[in-house]
Amino acid sequence: MNLAPTAAAALSALVAELAALVAELAAAVALVEAADAWVVAVVALDADEVALDADEVALEADEVALVAAAVALVAADDASTKRSHFPLSVFPLIGCEPLEVCDSLQR
Numbered sequence: 001m002n003l004a005p006t007a008a009a010a011l012s013a014l015v016a017e018l019a020a021l022v023a024e025l026a027a028a029v030a031l032v033e034a035a036d037a038w039v040v041a042v043v044a045l046d047a048d049e050v051a052l053d054a055d056e057v058a059l060e061a062d063e064v065a066l067v068a069a070a071v072a073l074v075a076a077d078d079a080s081t082k083r084s085h086f087p088l089s090v091f092p093l094i095g096c097e098p099l100e101v102c103d104s105l106q107r
Helices: 005-090
Strands: none
Touching: none
16 A cells, blocks of 8 residues: 555554544543542541441440449349348347357347
8 A cells, every 4th residue: 555645644643643542541541540549548548447446436345344244243242241131130149159050030
């Protein structure tokens, strides 16, 4: 195929323009991919922060559970102490010498 010099130059110019457009399109795609990677990184950071917040909430829940267990132990001890002293406060003691068994009578 034998093209005239002006036609060959015009064709070369069109090919160069097309190559420039393809390069611009590749740059735009790279920019979109970079923005996508940035969004993924931000979402990952947010997920890490949410996970840290969840860990803190779990630790606080553990602390609350420990305090509740301590309160329950104190309440149980208090209840058992009251229960063991109740007969002594209501019933008189008779015969509490060292070799005798302490008996309680109801009046």
